Amino acid sequence: xxxxxxxxxxxxxxxxxxxxxxxxxxxxxxxxxxxxxxxxxxxxxxxxxxxxxxxxxxxxxxxxxxxxxxxxxxxxxxxxxxxxxxxxxxxxxxxxxxxxxxxxxxxxxxxxxxxxxxxxxxxxxxxxxxxxxxxxxxxxxxxxxxxxxxxxxxxxxxxxxxxxxxxxxxxxxxxxxxxxxxxxxxxxxxxxxxxxxxxxxxxxxxxxxxxxxxxxxxxxxxxxxxxxxxxxxxxxxxxxxxxxxxxxxxxxxxxxxxxxxxxxxxxxxxxxxxxxxxxxxxxxxxxxxxxxxxxxxxxxxxxxxxxxxxxxxxxxx
Amino acid sequence: xxxxxxxxxxxxxxxxxxxxxxxxxxxxxxxxxxxxxxxxxxxxxxxxxxxxxxxxxxxxxxxxxxxxxxxxxxxxxxxxxxxxxxxxxxxxxxxxxxxxxxxxxxxxxxxxxxxxxxxxxxxxxxxxxxxxxxxxxxxxxxxxxxxxxxxxxxxxxxxxxxxxxxxxxxxxxxxxxxxxxxxxxxxxxxxxxxxxxxxxxxxxxxxxxxxxxxxxxxxxxxxxxxxxxxxxxxxxxxxxxxxxxxxxxxxxxxxxxxxxx
Amino acid sequence: xxxxxxxxxxxxxxxxxxxxxxxxxxxxxxxxxxxxxxxxxxxxxxxxxxxxxxxxxxxxxxxxxxxxxxxxxxxxxxxxxxxxxxxxxxxxxxxxxxxxxxxxxxxxxxxxxxxxxxxxxxxxxxxxxxxxxxxxxxxxxxxxxxxxxxxxxxxxxxxxxxxxxxxxxxxxxxxxxxxxxxxxxxxxxxxxxxxxxxxxxxxxxxxxxxxxxxxxxxxxxxxxxxxxxxxxxxxxxxxxxxxxxxxxxxxxxxxxxxxxxxxxxxxxxxxxxxxxxxxxxxxxxxxxxxxxxxxxxxxxxxxxxxx
Numbered sequence: 001x002x003x004x005x006x007x008x009x010x011x012x013x014x015x016x017x018x019x020x021x022x023x024x025x026x027x028x029x030x031x032x033x034x035x036x037x038x039x040x041x042x043x044x045x046x047x048x049x050x051x052x053x054x055x056x057x058x059x060x061x062x063x064x065x066x067x068x069x070x071x072x073x074x075x076x077x078x079x080x081x082x083x084x085x086x087x088x089x090x091x092x093x094x095x096x097x098x099x100x101x102x103x104x105x106x107x108x109x110x111x112x113x114x115x116x117x118x119x120x121x122x123x124x125x126x127x128x129x130x131x132x133x134x135x136x137x138x139x140x141x142x143x144x145x146x147x148x149x150x151x152x153x154x155x156x157x158x159x160x161x162x163x164x165x166x167x168x169x170x171x172x173x174x175x176x177x178x179x180x181x182x183x184x185x186x187x188x189x190x191x192x193x194x195x196x197x198x199x200x201x202x203x204x205x206x207x208x209x210x211x212x213x214x215x216x217x218x219x220x221x222x223x224x225x226x227x228x229x230x231x232x233x234x235x236x237x238x239x240x241x242x243x244x245x246x247x248x249x250x251x252x253x254x255x256x257x258x259x260x261x262x263x264x265x266x267x268x269x270x271x272x273x274x275x276x277x278x279x280x281x282x283x284x285x286x287x288x289x290x291x292x293x294x295x296x297x298x299x300x301x302x303x304x305x306x307x308x309x310x311x312x313x314x315x316x317x
Numbered sequence: 318x319x320x321x322x323x324x325x326x327x328x329x330x331x332x333x334x335x336x337x338x339x340x341x342x343x344x345x346x347x348x349x350x351x352x353x354x355x356x357x358x359x360x361x362x363x364x365x366x367x368x369x370x371x372x373x374x375x376x377x378x379x380x381x382x383x384x385x386x387x388x389x390x391x392x393x394x395x396x397x398x399x400x401x402x403x404x405x406x407x408x409x410x411x412x413x414x415x416x417x418x419x420x421x422x423x424x425x426x427x428x429x430x431x432x433x434x435x436x437x438x439x440x441x442x443x444x445x446x447x448x449x450x451x452x453x454x455x456x457x458x459x460x461x462x463x464x465x466x467x468x469x470x471x472x473x474x475x476x477x478x479x480x481x482x483x484x485x486x487x488x489x490x491x492x493x494x495x496x497x498x499x500x501x502x503x504x505x506x507x508x509x510x511x512x513x514x515x516x517x518x519x520x521x522x523x524x525x526x527x528x529x530x531x532x533x534x535x536x537x538x539x540x541x542x543x544x545x546x547x548x549x550x551x552x553x554x555x556x557x558x559x560x561x562x563x564x565x566x567x568x569x570x571x572x573x574x575x576x577x578x
Numbered sequence: 579x580x581x582x583x584x585x586x587x588x589x590x591x592x593x594x595x596x597x598x599x600x601x602x603x604x605x606x607x608x609x610x611x612x613x614x615x616x617x618x619x620x621x622x623x624x625x626x627x628x629x630x631x632x633x634x635x636x637x638x639x640x641x642x643x644x645x646x647x648x649x650x651x652x653x654x655x656x657x658x659x660x661x662x663x664x665x666x667x668x669x670x671x672x673x674x675x676x677x678x679x680x681x682x683x684x685x686x687x688x689x690x691x692x693x694x695x696x697x698x699x700x701x702x703x704x705x706x707x708x709x710x711x712x713x714x715x716x717x718x719x720x721x722x723x724x725x726x727x728x729x730x731x732x733x734x735x736x737x738x739x740x741x742x743x744x745x746x747x748x749x750x751x752x753x754x755x756x757x758x759x760x761x762x763x764x765x766x767x768x769x770x771x772x773x774x775x776x777x778x779x780x781x782x783x784x785x786x787x788x789x790x791x792x793x794x795x796x797x798x799x800x801x802x803x804x805x806x807x808x809x810x811x812x813x814x815x816x817x818x819x820x821x822x823x824x825x826x827x828x829x830x831x832x833x834x835x836x837x838x839x840x841x842x843x844x845x846x847x848x849x850x851x852x853x854x855x856x857x858x859x860x861x862x863x864x865x866x867x868x869x870x871x872x873x874x875x876x877x878x879x880x881x882x883x884x885x
Binding site: 211212213214216217218219220221222223224230231234301302308309310311 | 479
């Protein structure tokens with residue numbers, strides 16, 4: 001078991017390395033003259049040269065990469081070419097908004113989609129099951145920002161829920177307003193997530209319900225419901241746990257848009273702003289962080305997967 | 318009075334009739350085999366007796382067990398009968414056991430469900446049952462997961478599960494078909510032995526198979542099914558010596574040809 | 579009956595297929611109409627005409643700057659349809675190439691490619707598209723390419739598993755034994771067998787691409803000179819609380835287009851292979867058997883081998 005974990009960690013390290021290479025390639029190799037991209041069309045040659053010096057663009061590529069990665073591993077994600085503030089300090093600040101948002105919507109969507117999905121599966125052929133399925137079909141087609149708009153139109157102003165923004169004094173200064181600012185965005189993201197997740201839980205549950213061992217359980221004298229819970233749940237949860245990891249990527253995509261819609265000072269909106277300001281050095285660090293987050297979560301999910309399923313544990317050496 | 322009385326059992330999917338007006342009865346302690354090729358409706362007949370036919374099927378007729386009508390009863394009521402009075406062993410040992418649960422726990426389950434045993438007592442009983450079905454080192458085996466056992470061993474677990482509560486009747490749906498030939502005889506022997514040795518009255522056996530050769534060893538009566546209907550029925554010895562229906566004759570002839578004796 | 583016509587007929591047989599085709603027909607009609615007649619220039623603000631209600635002059639009313647919403651919606655349909663289809667094609671090309679290649683190449687190469695694919699998937703498509711648009715501008719080409727690449731990596735994983743499944747069939751071994759070249763095997767056996775699942779996924783990807791393009795426009799990253807539903811929403815957002823109504827038009831259009839592609843995907847699944855009715859044809863994220871398959875997963879290998 002230890003060996004297995006160590007091997008997975010090694011694979012994770014390789015994955016992180018590959019991701020960093022890809023991001024570096026994306027932002028340093030592709031654009032041609034990055035200085036010109038950052039500086040813009042009207043930058044003078046001296047300005048361009050200064051940018052190149054600062055970013056070390058005149059040095060050989062592999063040197064640039066190592067310098068960047070060296071910094072990253074020491075916690076230095078770079079410096080904004082424009083504002084001179086460090087990426088890490090800004091990120092820390094933005095994460096206090098994005099973090100709770102991501103966490104709350106994930107928890108909410110799981111809490112909602114599991115029972116809904118199971119219910120939809122057990123009533124698959126009856127009207128309410130079909131209706132649920134249709135509703136989720138609609139939910140998938142609804143982009144998160146539309147849900148956001150509807151929620152704003154309907155709920156903003158009531159219960160003290162702001163239509164956008166986040167208190168300047170943040171959590172420590174203004175706890176309840178901070179919480180209220182996140183309610184609508186969380187609901188928005190959670191709705192979008194639930195629509196997808198619920199269908200998945202439903203499909204997975206249906207597949208499990210068709211399995212022979214459920215029939216064996218019923219032949220032993222367990223009712224449909226008890227057979228489902230005692231035998232089906234653990235089996236059905238395996239693919240669901242796995243998909244949660246993948247859903248993270250789409251959740252982060254949703255966060256980027258929702259933070260813009262609700263005007264929240266989070267990582268997503270920072271990324272959009274930076275791209276708009278052509279501050280690609282900062283973008284590089286932020287994108288790396290996102291990729292790292294997704295890969296690490298994926299690794300944890302994989303670990304959980306192996307913990308739940310004994311077949312994976314004992315099989316290969 | 319018979320233990321099991323099936324009258325006019327008909328199973329249909331939409332307008333496609335898969336089991337057509339099947340009637341038979343089984344006495345307490347009796348041993349009956351249902352024989353037929355795939356698609357003859359024999360498995361569906363068995364499943365319908367305990368109410369486990371697929372949801373999309375319409376089941377009509379009458380199934381009277383121990384004087385009570387089973388057909389049409391609510392799932393909750395039937396679940397009390399299943400495992401306790403009527404138990405079933407399934408065909409595919411690969412898929413019939415929950416891959417994520419240790420086999421001991423799966424054997425203990427019917428005991429906990431029907432006899433209210435606590436975990437420890439049920440597990441101890443499970444160990445004893447595993448020993449009786451011929452599993453080596455039962456104390457260790459109960460902690461295994463299904464994928465760690467061989468097909469034959471898994472099927473023995475299936476038998477242990479079925480006989481845990483000492484049911485009045487056991488339905489065995491092609492219990493040896495998915496096993497290697499060498500293992501088939503052993504598992505069959507275990508089954509026959511346990512069914513006969515039930516404390517008090519022996520367990521009635523409804524044995525479903527497509528292999529005529531197995532029948533004389535496990536059954537006294539034989540039911541021949543084809544395309545959903547019963548084609549011939551009667552005592553095994555009589556049918557084998559002097560089959561009346563053409564289909565029965567064909568089955569027996571085919572079995573003789575392929576037998577390597 | 580030609581196979582294409584037969585597929586079309588089967589799509590129309592399923593209720594989802596019918597609904598999907600109907601919805602997409604609306605979109606196509608809007609696009610056609612837009613080429614024939616656009617009442618007003620959807621991009622030109624007309625001061626003083628703000629928030630006019632529905633009228634004969636303005637079928638959907640106007641926005642905060644007096645722009646006609648109806649014109650915006652039908653003109654925006656062009657972009658959405660184009661991006662949807664193009665992204666799907668790009669994703670299809672990338673997904674098929676990477677997926678099939680990683681499955682047929684020798685183990686070390688194939689698994690490394692699969693591994694790289696898994697890593698690339700870690701980057702959310704929107705983030706990737708964001709960066710690419712920032713670097714290279716917001717042209718339709720860049721948008722489609724970015725979205726196509728992101729979805730393509732996901733598709734590659736699906737198709738890799740599917741190709742392996744096909745490869746495990748005996749007739750492939752038979753073909754190899756009789757000397758069929760690899761290229762021929764690919765074209766004659768692999769591609770036709772993975773085509774059903776690929777086509778279904780592509781329809782779903784088109785829907786996702788439309789949402790992605792709308793999101794990117796909403797974020798203000800696409801070209802200002804092109805009418806797009808996302809752009810319209812961006813403009814309307816500022817006055818959302820006071821005037822929530824107009825959001826319904828570009829919003830509704832988006833839902834129609836995406837739902838259309840999703841339902842078409844379901845219809846395609848029913849038409850192309852009823853077998854796909856079980857899990858296999860579900861949305862990428864709905865496939866338990868393809869989710870997180872570590873390279874040395876014995877269960878997956880077990881599933882891929884014929885029983």
